[in-house]
Amino acid sequence: xxxxxxxxxxxxxxxxxxxxxxxxxxxxxxxxxxxxxxxxxxxxxxxxxxxxxxxxxxxxxxxxxxxxxxxxxxxxxxxxxxxxxxxxxxxxxxxxxxxxxxxxxxxxxxxxxxxxxxxxxxxxxxxxxxxxxxxxxxxxxxxxxxxxxxxxxxxxxxxxxxxxxxxxxxxxxxxxxxxxxxxxxxxxxxxxxxxxxxxxxxxxxxxxxxxxxxxxxxxxxxxxxxxxxxxx
Numbered sequence: 001x002x003x004x005x006x007x008x009x010x011x012x013x014x015x016x017x018x019x020x021x022x023x024x025x026x027x028x029x030x031x032x033x034x035x036x037x038x039x040x041x042x043x044x045x046x047x048x049x050x051x052x053x054x055x056x057x058x059x060x061x062x063x064x065x066x067x068x069x070x071x072x073x074x075x076x077x078x079x080x081x082x083x084x085x086x087x088x089x090x091x092x093x094x095x096x097x098x099x100x101x102x103x104x105x106x107x108x109x110x111x112x113x114x115x116x117x118x119x120x121x122x123x124x125x126x127x128x129x130x131x132x133x134x135x136x137x138x139x140x141x142x143x144x145x146x147x148x149x150x151x152x153x154x155x156x157x158x159x160x161x162x163x164x165x166x167x168x169x170x171x172x173x174x175x176x177x178x179x180x181x182x183x184x185x186x187x188x189x190x191x192x193x194x195x196x197x198x199x200x201x202x203x204x205x206x207x208x209x210x211x212x213x214x215x216x217x218x219x220x221x222x223x224x225x226x227x228x229x230x231x232x
Contacts, residue, residue, distance in 0.1 A: 018059070018191070018192060019195070020191055020208065021208060023200060025052075026052065032049060032221070033050060036049040036221075037049075048220060048221050049221050051219075053219045055212050063210070064188060064208065064209075065185065065208070066185050066186045066187070066188060066206055066208055066209075067185055068165075068182075068183040068184060068185040068186075069144065069163055069207055070161065070162050070164075070180060070181060070182050071147055071152065071159050071160075071181040071183070072160040072161065072168055072171055072172075072177045073152065073155070073177060073178050073180070073181070074158070074159075074160070074176075074177050075178045076155065080155055080156070081178070084151055084152070084155075087150060087151050088117075088151060091129065091130055091133055091146075092114075092128060093127070093128040093130060094126070094127060094128075095114070095125060096124065096125050096126075097124040098123055099124065101124070102169065105124045105126060108126050109126070109165075114126040114127050114184075115127050115143045115146070115182060116165070117179065117181055117182070118169055118172055118179065118180045118182065119179040120172050120173060120179075133146070134150075135149055135150065136199055137197075138190070138194045138197050139194060139202075141186070141190045141193070141194075142186050142190060142194065142201065142205060143181075143184050144183060144201075144202040144203075144205035145201075145205070147181045148202050149202070151181075161204055163207060168182060169182075186201075
C-alpha cells in the first residue's frame with residue numbers, strides 16, 4: 001500500500017529510532033548496502049537495498065517488557081572457579097539465603113535489591129554491586145553486563161541461558177551446571193540510557209515481550225526497482 005507506506009514514513013521522518021534488538025543484523029544491512037552501492041552506482045535513492053525491514057513500537061507502549069535472561073555456568077576448573085569467587089568478592093556485597101528461603105531471595109530480586117546467585121552446596125545469595133565498578137556508568141544498571149563483564153569474561157566454557165529462574169535453580173540442583181546467576185529484568189529506560197551514551201547492550205539481554213507474531217515476511221533486496229517514491 002504505497003499511500004500507507006508514505007504516511008508512516010512521513011510520521012517517522014526526523015524521529016530517532018533506538019535499535020533495541022538486532023543491531024548485528026542492522027550492521028550487516030549497512031555493509032550490504034555499501035557493497036550494492038559500489039556494484040550499482042546508478043541505482044535510485046529508493047533502491048530496495050537502501051532499506052531494511054524492522055518492527056517499530058513506541059517505547060511508551062503499555063505492557064512492553066524486557067524479560068531477564070539468566071546465566072547458567074557449567075562445571076569449571078578449580079583455578080577458574082577460584083577466579084570467579086574472588087571477583088565476586090571484589091565487586092559485590094553478598095547477602096546469603098538458606099535453600100529454604102528461595103522465595104525470599106526471589107522477592108528481593110523482584111524488588112530490584114540485587115541479582116541472585118545459586119551454587120549447589122553453597123546456597124543462595126543476593127549480590128549487591130559495590131561502588132566504583134570498572135564498567136561504564138549506564139551499564140552498571142544492567143545485570144547481564146555486570147555478570148558477563150565482571151565475573152564470566154574469559155571463561156573457556158559455554159555459558160547457557162534460560163528465561164525461567166526456577167529452571168535455572170533446578171538445573172544446578174540436578175548437577176547439570178555449577179552455578180546460576182538470576183538476573184533482574186532491564187528497564188526500557190535503562191536501555192534508552194545505554195544507547196544514548198553510545199554503548200551496546202550485552203548479548204542476550206533484550207528479550208522483549210510480547211513477541212511479534214511468528215511467521216515469514218519476505219523483502220526482496222535487489223538492484224532494480226524502488227521501494228517507495230521519495231518523500232516531498
